Amino acid sequence: xxxxxxxxxxxxxxxxxxxxxxxxxxxxxxxxxxxxxxxxxxxxxxxxxxxxxxxxxxxxxxxxxxxxxxxxxxxxxxxxxxxxxxxxxxxxxxxxxxxxxxxxxxxxxxxxxx
Amino acid sequence: xxxxxxxxxxxxxxxxxxxxxxxxxxxxxxxxxxxxxxxxxxxxxxxxxxxxxxxxxxxxxxxxxxxxxxxxxxxxxxxxxxxxxxxxxxxxxxxxxxxxxxxxxxxxxxxxxx
Numbered sequence: 001x002x003x004x005x006x007x008x009x010x011x012x013x014x015x016x017x018x019x020x021x022x023x024x025x026x027x028x029x030x031x032x033x034x035x036x037x038x039x040x041x042x043x044x045x046x047x048x049x050x051x052x053x054x055x056x057x058x059x060x061x062x063x064x065x066x067x068x069x070x071x072x073x074x075x076x077x078x079x080x081x082x083x084x085x086x087x088x089x090x091x092x093x094x095x096x097x098x099x100x101x102x103x104x105x106x107x108x109x110x111x112x113x114x
Numbered sequence: 115x116x117x118x119x120x121x122x123x124x125x126x127x128x129x130x131x132x133x134x135x136x137x138x139x140x141x142x143x144x145x146x147x148x149x150x151x152x153x154x155x156x157x158x159x160x161x162x163x164x165x166x167x168x169x170x171x172x173x174x175x176x177x178x179x180x181x182x183x184x185x186x187x188x189x190x191x192x193x194x195x196x197x198x199x200x201x202x203x204x205x206x207x208x209x210x211x212x213x214x215x216x217x218x219x220x221x222x223x224x225x226x227x228x
Contacts (some may be wrong), residue, residue, distance in 0.1 A: 041221075043116060043118070043204055043219035043221045044219045045219070047214060063225055081206045089157060100162075101147055101159045102147070103159060104149070104156045104157040104158075105156050106154070106155060112225070
C-alpha cells in the first residue's frame, strides 16, 4: 500500500503564476515531511522540509503547508519559473525513530512555460 | 554536487547475472539508504544501513542484498537478474540514524537487464 500519494502525475503552469503541488499520506506516525526536485539524469535534490509541529515553512519562492488533520501537504512555488520544470517528489518519515527511512510518493512532473 | 558518489553510472547485463552497485556517502554521513526507481514508479525504499549495521528494510527482494563497510561505503548486490530489475538505483546518505533530516542523493546507477 502506498503511504505517500501524489495523485497528480503532471501539472502545467505559466511562468510567473503559482504552482501548487499536492501530497497525501496515510501513516499517522509520519511527522517529518520533505519535498525533493529531480531533473532528468540527476539524483533528487532536497528542496524544503516541515516538521509536524509547524503548519507552514517558507524558503524564498517555496512554501510548504501541512494540514495534519487531513494528512495533507502542499508545495507552493511563487512565482513559477521555467527552470522549475522538473519532477517533484513528496517524502515523509517518522522522525526520531531508529531504523526509519524517507518514504516517497510517485512524483509530479511540473512544466512551467514561458 | 551532493557529495554522494555512485558507480557505475550505467550498467548493462544479461538476465541471470549478478551485479554490484557501489555508493560512497558524503563525508561524515553514517547513514546510507538504497532506493529503486522503476518506470512510472516513485522512489521505492530498499534498505537502510547506519554505521555498518542494517537498520531498516523496505521492498527489497531476497535476490538483493547490501552491506556497509567500515569505511562507510555501501554496496548493493543484485543477483539472478530479471528483466523487471531494470531501473535506476539511487543511494542517499544522511548524518543521522533517524529520519529527522534530509538525505542527499547520488546521481544513480541505471541498470539495464537484457
